[in-house]
Amino acid sequence: MKKIVNYWFLFLGIFALIITTSCSEDTGHDPLEKNGNAPGEVSNIAIQNLSGKVRLTYTAPSDEDLLYIVAEYTLENGREMEVKSSYYSNTMLLEGFSGLSEITVNVYAVNRSEVKSQPVTITVKPKKAAIFAIKESLTAQTDFGGLRIRAQNPDTEDIAILVMQRNDQGDFEPIPNSIYTSASEIDQALRGFDTINQEFAIAVRDRWLNVTDTIFTQIKPLFEQLIPRAQFKGLKLSNDAKADYPVSNLFDGQTFWWWGSYFTSRTVDTENHLVTFDIGQITKLSRLHIWNFSEPIGGQQLYYYLGAMKQFRIWGANELNDGDLSGWTLLGEYEVVKPSGLPYAQENNDDLVAARDGADYEIPIDAPAVRYLRIQCLENWAGGEFMAVSEVQVFGNPNF
Known part of the structure; x- marks a missing residue:
């Protein structure tokens, strides 16, 4: 046992020596090379004036320890700018100009010891931003x-x-x-x-x-108001999709729970997954605010999942027919965009923030006033047509 302890202390001593040596050799952020000679100058600078930008192409000096090229300039608003480009490149883009005046730019070559060349001074006149x-x-x-x-x-x-x-x-x-x-x-x-x-x-x-x-x-x-949901009434036209939940779930005030949401059947093979309701009076609509249903999966709520609508249409009419869409006015076609762009079934906080409070889907101001509305799901996030909607609010002016 005594030998084991002695070996242990020997190991600790060697380890401490290594750490001490490493720390003593730490030189901070100083350049690894020590070449005090300035590199050659940048040459053959060509200027392309763009809108609020300038593209430079150039020939870098042939110094073996060249590290990068840097352009330094001051914007019209006084902000100092510095743009660097690797020695592998022969071009750089200068940005931030208003384009209202000429600007002086100094271009340097810099070596691995962070020594600058003499500046090459050019004048640029970008187009208006x-x-x-x-x-x-x-x-x-x-x-x-x-x-x-x-x-x-x-x-x-x-x-x-x-x-x-x-x-x-x-x-x-x-x-x-x-x-x-x-x-x-x-x-x-x-x-x-x-x-x-x-x-x-x-x-x-x-x-x-x-x-x-x-x-x-x-x-x-x-003038715009929230149209009272108390006057809404669910309808069933001949080509509305089969659903196991009442249409009134669309406007029952529940924006989260499944029992207050509306779902068309996943098993029904129909040309259109449509739902129809009456808002009680002819109204000049401004927007519909819609909450897509959020699926509770793996301890989190997924808003861009299964039957949540990805592409849909809103239709309006003042007279009911047998459901043929030729008798309805298309008020708008919409696409829901997932902010993160993550693959299906993957969502982050940006997606949650964008979806949890619902979203506005605006009706063009030149659209006719209507009383009856239909929502048609064209594609859900699972790639099908069945829909899962938690709640719909309607805004507009009934006294148009």
Whole structure:
């Protein structure tokens, strides 16, 4: 036993020596090489001025210890920028310009000892940033409960459309639900405003804080209300899909539990999985707010699963027929997008946040007023047509 203990202490002593030696040789983040000679300069720089960007192509010096090429410049708004490119590449993209002025750029070669070459100074004049074209395409129109913003963003730039109103001090400031997007086609309603004349100021900003001039407009939002579900009534037309639950489950106030949800039969082979209901009066619709059913699987709720609708249509009419859709008006066709993009049966917190409170499906403002509604599931997340819906709320103006 004594020998074992002695060997153990010997092992600990050697281990401590190794650790001490390793720590004593730690040189922090200093370059591994010590070459104080500056590398050669970058040459043959070609400039391609783009919208809010500049692409440089160049010839790097032939130094064996070259590590990267770096471009340094200051944006019009004072932000200092640095863009690096590996020595394997001969091009780099400089971003963040407003495109309203010429900018000086210094280009350096840097070796493995972090020694810079002499700068090569160039002048770039990028085209106007995308935000200015987006602003020119932007329209603001009255909508139910607020205003609708439309704009074109063909380059799918990350932008903010700042919708502003006056604060208590009389200064314009962005409202909380301003638009942040990279969508190519921007078409978004901002709601929650009183139906009186409202003054709005609107500007477009990019992620480098370049901002356009401001658009000023007066908007009087259209009246919108939640249509009382007490006046709703489930219907059954000849081509509605078989269901084991009453249609009234769609508007019973239950947004989570299976016994308050509506399911069409998975075993029924029918051309259309349709459900029909009466909202009680002819109404100019603004939107339907729909909660897809969430399946409890493996201790979590999956919202993009089985019969939850992935693609669907909303139909409307003022007279009932035998169910033939030729007698109904198509109010909208919709696709539900899972934010994470994860494979089927895999969901993350982004998906949960997007789905748990339901979602708005807007009805075009030029659609006719209707009394009867049908929801048609075109495809669910399992790839079939049967539907699983927890709840539907209807918004609009019955006094149109």
